[in-house]
Amino acid sequence: MEKRVTFNERWLPYLLVAPQMAITLVFFFWPSGQMIWQSVLLEDAFGGRTKFVWFENFKSLFADPTYFDSVRLTIVFSALVAALGLAVSLLLAVMADRVIRGSSFYKAILVWPYAVAPAVAGVLWGFLFNPSVGIVNWLLHGVGIDFNYVVNGNQALLLVVFAAVWAQVSYNFLFFLAGLQSIPKSLIEAAAIDGAGPTRRFWDIVFPLLAPTGFFLLVINTLYALVGTFGVVASLTQGGPGQATNILVYKVYNDGFRGQDLGGSSAQSVILMLLMILLTFIQFRFIERRVHY
Amino acid sequence: MSRILLSSVAAIAVLASAQSAAAQTEIQWWHAMGGKLGEAVNAMTDEFNKSQKDYKVVPVYKGSYSDTLTAAIAAFRAKQGPDIVQVFEVGTATMMAAKGAVYPVYQLMADENEPFDPNAFIGPVYGYYSTTDGKLLSMPFNSSTPVFYWNKELFKKAGLDPEKPPKTWEDVGTYAKKLVDSGAKCGLTAEWQTWILLENYGAWHNLPFATKQNGFGGLDTQLVFNDQPRVKLINMLADWTKDKRFVYGGREGKPTALMTSGDCGMELASSGTASTLFAALKAENVGIAMMPYSPEVKAQPQNSIIGGATLWTLRGRPKAEYKGVAKFLSFVSSPAVAAKWHQDTGYVPITLAAAKLTEESGFYKTHPGRDIAVKELTLNPPTENSKGLRLGNFVQIRDVEDQELEAVWAGKKDAKSALDEAVKRGNELLRKFESANE
Numbered sequence: 001m002e003k004r005v006t007f008n009e010r011w012l013p014y015l016l017v018a019p020q021m022a023i024t025l026v027f028f029f030w031p032s033g034q035m036i037w038q039s040v041l042l043e044d045a046f047g048g049r050t051k052f053v054w055f056e057n058f059k060s061l062f063a064d065p066t067y068f069d070s071v072r073l074t075i076v077f078s079a080l081v082a083a084l085g086l087a088v089s090l091l092l093a094v095m096a097d098r099v100i101r102g103s104s105f106y107k108a109i110l111v112w113p114y115a116v117a118p119a120v121a122g123v124l125w126g127f128l129f130n131p132s133v134g135i136v137n138w139l140l141h142g143v144g145i146d147f148n149y150v151v152n153g154n155q156a157l158l159l160v161v162f163a164a165v166w167a168q169v170s171y172n173f174l175f176f177l178a179g180l181q182s183i184p185k186s187l188i189e190a191a192a193i194d195g196a197g198p199t200r201r202f203w204d205i206v207f208p209l210l211a212p213t214g215f216f217l218l219v220i221n222t223l224y225a226l227v228g229t230f231g232v233v234a235s236l237t238q239g240g241p242g243q244a245t246n247i248l249v250y251k252v253y254n255d256g257f258r259g260q261d262l263g264g265s266s267a268q269s270v271i272l273m274l275l276m277i278l279l280t281f282i283q284f285r286f287i288e289r290r291v292h293y
Numbered sequence: 294m295s296r297i298l299l300s301s302v303a304a305i306a307v308l309a310s311a312q313s314a315a316a317q318t319e320i321q322w323w324h325a326m327g328g329k330l331g332e333a334v335n336a337m338t339d340e341f342n343k344s345q346k347d348y349k350v351v352p353v354y355k356g357s358y359s360d361t362l363t364a365a366i367a368a369f370r371a372k373q374g375p376d377i378v379q380v381f382e383v384g385t386a387t388m389m390a391a392k393g394a395v396y397p398v399y400q401l402m403a404d405e406n407e408p409f410d411p412n413a414f415i416g417p418v419y420g421y422y423s424t425t426d427g428k429l430l431s432m433p434f435n436s437s438t439p440v441f442y443w444n445k446e447l448f449k450k451a452g453l454d455p456e457k458p459p460k461t462w463e464d465v466g467t468y469a470k471k472l473v474d475s476g477a478k479c480g481l482t483a484e485w486q487t488w489i490l491l492e493n494y495g496a497w498h499n500l501p502f503a504t505k506q507n508g509f510g511g512l513d514t515q516l517v518f519n520d521q522p523r524v525k526l527i528n529m530l531a532d533w534t535k536d537k538r539f540v541y542g543g544r545e546g547k548p549t550a551l552m553t554s555g556d557c558g559m560e561l562a563s564s565g566t567a568s569t570l571f572a573a574l575k576a577e578n579v580g581i582a583m584m585p586y587s588p589e590v591k592a593q594p595q596n597s598i599i600g601g602a603t604l605w606t607l608r609g610r611p612k613a614e615y616k617g618v619a620k621f622l623s624f625v626s627s628p629a630v631a632a633k634w635h636q637d638t639g640y641v642p643i644t645l646a647a648a649k650l651t652e653e654s655g656f657y658k659t660h661p662g663r664d665i666a667v668k669e670l671t672l673n674p675p676t677e678n679s680k681g682l683r684l685g686n687f688v689q690i691r692d693v694e695d696q697e698l699e700a701v702w703a704g705k706k707d708a709k710s711a712l713d714e715a716v717k718r719g720n721e722l723l724r725k726f727e728s729a730n731e
Binding site: 042044048060064131152153193227240241254255258279 | 392502541695703
């Protein structure tokens with residue numbers, strides 16, 4: 001039998017969802033509408049001359065090979081951030097779940113980085129790996145590794161991925177830990193009695209039962225990698241060296257706010273938004289099917 | 294008792310402020326000067342506000358140059374713009390193109406009957422911000438130019454004369470070799486690489502950066518900085534990166550960290566960087582000289598061009614405020630105020646009178662090298678190639694140059710193909726700007 005809440009007044013449910021709808025309208029639909037309108041305009045920064053140019057901004061975007069470099073880079077970057085972020089936090093959560101003594105201490109330590117904003121995380125990692133004064137660089141230099149993210153693009157990308165993952169691991173950790181703790185102990189104990197080892201128990205019982213949490217985190221982490229990592233890139237590499245870390249969301253900011261190219265930047269935003277909708281749709285369509293709640 | 298006293302004091306304070314607000318016209322000035330520079334700005338406006346009773350200039354710090362410009366544009370579009378906004382030199386073309394939004398200084402001064410003498414300014418400072426027929430658009434404020442710095446201690450260690458800086462690029466190579474051989478981690482580095490290695494190298498050797506007088510002559514300008522001398526320079530530096538004679542330290546001002554940490558023996562950097570280097574390495578260990586040049590390109594250097602920012606007046610404010618704006622801009626460019634700003638901050642004096650005043654005060658004797666920037670700017674009368682640059686979408690063009698140069702430093706491209714690509718991509722940005730502003 002389906003559970004249904006019935007209201008005596010017809011207008012009450014509308015009134016109750018009204019604040020949420022108002023927020024969505026003002027902070028999502030209205031700016032998105034403006035963005036879409038702006039993406040078909042060409043205008044000078046002060047808005048003195050505005051020209052309607054149809055899809056000219058999109059055309060010039062697609063004619064620009066560096067834009068596709070940025071798209072490819074964003075895909076690689078997002079896959080790395082989401083995969084690493086989920087793997088590391090799952091490992092940490094499983095380990096923290098097994099600790100009996102002092103577990104709240106470990107949990108507090110692991111959750112703490114979440115209090116650090118991505119931009120601050122970028123600055124921290126930048127200091128640690130600074131080519132001239134960074135302490136980690138100094139240690140790496142001692143073992144013969146010349147790490148210089150200012151010149152070497154691959155190293156810069158690696159550093160941005162690490163910083164972005166570090167800033168997100170705590171969030172994932174919290175959810176995984178909660179997921180783990182909600183798995184009935186009796187199931188695991190029963191399997192243990194039947195002779196299943198820790199590895200078998202993890203893959204056959206814990207992992208499938210964690211799937212809903214994992215799926216939720218996959219969606220959230222992909223979106224985080226696409227847009228939430230802006231602060232890390234802005235404070236650490238500003239898209240460089242070359243275009244090694246020029247991911248789409250940073251390019252949107254750079255062209256729009258530093259370059260005052262509102263039309264081109266809006267066109268990029270539209271594409272980025274479509275990309276996010278598409279990815280989320282794919283995830284729900286194909287991965288969620290395999291998840292059992 | 295004390296309560297009554299307190300509330301009456303508060304009431305009087307409110308009354309007093311209300312009264313002064315009624316009598317005084319407030320002028321909003323949005324700027325990008327943080328830290329010590331911000332303090333110098335506040336001291337300047339305090340002095341102006343005390344000097345007269347009719348106007349009160351309110352300086353507001355808005356973050357970086359880009360943040361300030363973006364904030365001013367957004368505010369202007371919402372009809373809430375400031376009277377004065379500080380805009381960096383690369384935003385000049387954007388401001389100029391915004392015809393209905395800016396109030397050119399020459400016109401403002403004429404409309405408000407404020408005395409104004411174009412000849413009072415230092416040539417390249419005035420030229421950068423004026424029209425082709427010599428009318429000033431924005432008031433020069435904080436201008437800098439690249440100079441050559443060296444670490445005297447590292448020079449001594451390398452067996453070099455600590456009082457003798459290199460004159461030519463060939464010398465720089467020899468010196469860098471000696472520095473690296475003596476154990477220095479880096480011979481030379483350069484901040485704001487696009488401004489110093491491409492733009493100023495061009496002006497210094499009288500080479501055009503773009504057609505149509507570096508863009509002063511029209512929006513249909515084309516970049517031409519991929520010429521043989523600059524290709525040669527970048528190739529040479531790329532070669533130097535192999536043994537650390539040259540070390541790339543990042544975009545904008547970041548490479549200076551390599552100098553302050555004592556890694557680098559030499560640096561090409563803004564004249565405004567002097568105070569940072571003096572603080573880190575002690576003034577007596579840092580030398581300031583003119584930029585090196587390539588005698589095979591030009592027998593003697595031409596003159597350098599500036600960076601920094603100017604004060605633009607925006608339209609859309611009540612008429613009464615503009616009288617105050619004109620008075621304040623006159624105040625900013627008056628000899629004593631401009632000289633004090635120059636001495637406090639390390640930016641170049643914007644007028645000849647301010648330079649002379651500083652000279653006569655004996656400032657350069659106690660602060661050796663601080664006159665180098667002015668000497669570079671006034672070395673020769675500016676030519677079409679050394680007057681400055683006027684390019685649309687300049688922020689993005691510099692990004693493109695940075696990206697292509699970084700490909701060279703990482704060994705992915707040679708100088709020729711990188712500069713060719715930078716010119717090609719930059720020209721596309723110029724065409725886009727032209728199309729938006731025709």
